[in-house]
Amino acid sequence: MAITKTIRPGLIQMRVTDLKASVEFYQNVLGLDIVGQTSDGRVMLKTYDEFDHHSVVLKQAPESGFDYVAFKVVDADTLEELKAATEAFGYPVDIASDEQPGFGKRYGFKLCTGHRIELYADVELAEKIPMLKNPDPWVEMPRGMRAQRFDHLLLYGPNIAEAERYFIEVLGMFAPEICDTPDGKPFARWLTGGNKAHDIAFVEYERPNTIHHHAFYLEDWNAIGNAADLIGKHRVKRDVGPTRHAITRGQTIYFFEPSGNRIETYAGGYAAYPDNPQREWDIDEIGRGLFYYEGELFPSFLEIVT
């Protein structure tokens, strides 16, 4: 439930070098359903537990990585208000021209970190949605890792201080946790527009427009164990986990899909409230912050991005 102007990051488009293998992975290992294909061959997917038309789009490309993420805002008036506020902040705004079936008008702009961010208010319900009347937990038994929703993403890029300012001042989000460098510059920011511990996070990085991971929510710690079994069974390249974050307190496992983009499956995490005090991490404690059981940083985790 949104407690600010944005409801959730509702749509992510990722570039993949092997569309067929990646779609197969999202479908059978993560457990998403294929919704359909756009006229230019991109593949739309959603989890069994999401209501909106689709939440993930995979696009064949010469390079893997991030295309854009779109935040659903509370209503059409808020969308226009946020468009004007984004322009006033200094980012030129366009109307997205690539087709996203089921979605209404999407405004987009380039953030200082190099990433394209979009905003929208309207999207149709999907054909297959969770039950509404005397509902069972699911309609068809969930597959694979049983991903429940596209949860959040971590982007790497330059000048995350400005990115944080945009998300707080314009979108009305807040940062439940932060980590600064010893000289007081932002190293990492976790930001949310609702009660989830984070909708989006940023890490300061020289190269613009890179992504560390996008994450899917799983039901609980048992589901993380099931995900780990599937990683073993399907020879998936694991990165870190199963473990727990001290930051956001979520339980987690990281791995790579067949085109090399990192994915996290995430469960738990605390409820964030905008009136709660902010939690702060010293950079020399960040290993424990990220990986609470191991208490150390993994070089692959910080350095590998797409």
Add this chain to the structure above:
Amino acid sequence: MKYTIKDATTGTEYICRDDESIFRAMHKSGRSIFKGGCEGGGCGICKVKILEGDYVKFKNMSRAHVSEDEEEQGIVLACCVKPLESIVLTKEI
């Protein structure tokens, strides 16, 4: 079939099946020259030059990391190629 993969810089040798990537053979040994990696041809961490031996590319390599020119010179992502015979390679390109 199994072949030997040798890192020219350290002299370290790895056993590699003909149906697995050079990256995976190194990774499995616990002595890889790479600190992790995506194993999907996306992150570029496993970029190497093949000095000796024939190999086959079985996965697309992200053009952000290996250009067509480089590919022609035997510069590859180790997670996207399988050996056809024993291989000598280097990370120092």
